[in-house]
Amino acid sequence: MANLHSYVSNLRRTLEPHRPPRSRDNVLRREATGYVLAADPQSIDAVRFEQLMREGRRLLTAGTPRQACRTLERALALRRGCAHPEVSDYSLGAQVAARYEELWSLALESYWEARLAEPGDISVIAAELSALSTRFPTRERFHLLLMRALCSAGRRAEAIDTYHRARRVLADEYGIDPGEELQRLFQRVLCGEPTSGRGSSRFTSWTSDVSVSPAP
Template sequence: MRIGVLGPLEVVADGRAVDVGGFRLRALLIRLALDAGSVVPARALARALWPDEGPDNPGPALHSLVSRLRRALPGRGLVRSEPAGYLLDVSREGVDVARFERLAREGQRALRAGRPEAALPSLDGALGLWRGEPLADVAVLPFAASAAVRLEELRLGAAEDRIEAGLATGRRPPGAVAELEQLVAAHPLRERLRDLLMRTLAAHGRQAEALAAFEAYRKLLAAELGTGPGPHLRELHLTL
């Protein structure tokens, strides 16, 4: 069975989509999937599912929800009861979050080791797993919101690494500038993105735009933080 949470919840078993209906039921499955193969304490599950005002006695309510989830999933043994809590008996690689994190790490290690060609397939694979906003079905729950922030940061780092690897190998995809401009708009103070945007523009022969991007960043930092670009970006500016 494969479970996808890097977008709307997606459950596939034997090549067929499995419908898991009900907000709490999806929340329970997603919370268990984030720690697939490991026991999640019952108390932690109850806090995740009922962060504000939950049932007076959450134990039976949680047990009932687990029973419903077992009926919804193919194979009753996928959600196991343990002395300390509950376990989703699916391999870590069966959940897209775990595959994304592994591939992103592999790509990052290869890039840092000076092997950008080897980094690109891993980074492409990692980012290709994303289908939308992470944990979208239960984004209002605190556990999902905090996990989504962490995953979005990892996604941004993987996107930066992929662009870095592309520059190092001379790969110039036509959409690279547009992708970077979108990322810069979403994270205007992130210096690595400005560095990548300037270098990508220069690689496409757009030197004047690269210099203009530096000037725009310099003015933004002065206005927002009362500071200026770091030494690496200033050196890049002089080089260009």
């Protein structure tokens, strides 16, 4: 019990470093059933991140990529390492951590989709997307965005190579073919058709099809 009180005391000092000694605890309170964390939701990075991520994706779907990019950039800036590493060894903690990792990946995909829809150095964007498709080889969205960026830069052969690389990874990892959207894009690239890259209203239509489950 002494150890518990010591942990709580240290945690209170961390949460409220400027609280006067012996004053009422405003964040970590003791009640009849135990301790209650009563923090303002807006002071919790995970809450702010999810709000900004959802707003950024809404702006992207609404066809305002510049505002979406700014909002998603603010969301991504809240990340500090992996989600909840201190509780990832527990079942519920692992579920929460996995959920926020997925939300972060969705925010990152949406951010680069917004960047690609805005004016800018397409070669730099393609380089960033190439690194992301290597870092997350099983996330089809990064391969698709990279193909669009490469086509916008006039590098159609590299876009074709990107598709084949994604196909091999998915086959090796899961024994599956690329999804329909990636396959359709590949066919358009082969035929020299427009790939709905920069500035296209069709470019952001996918965001409305992706659901985000609420926190458990």
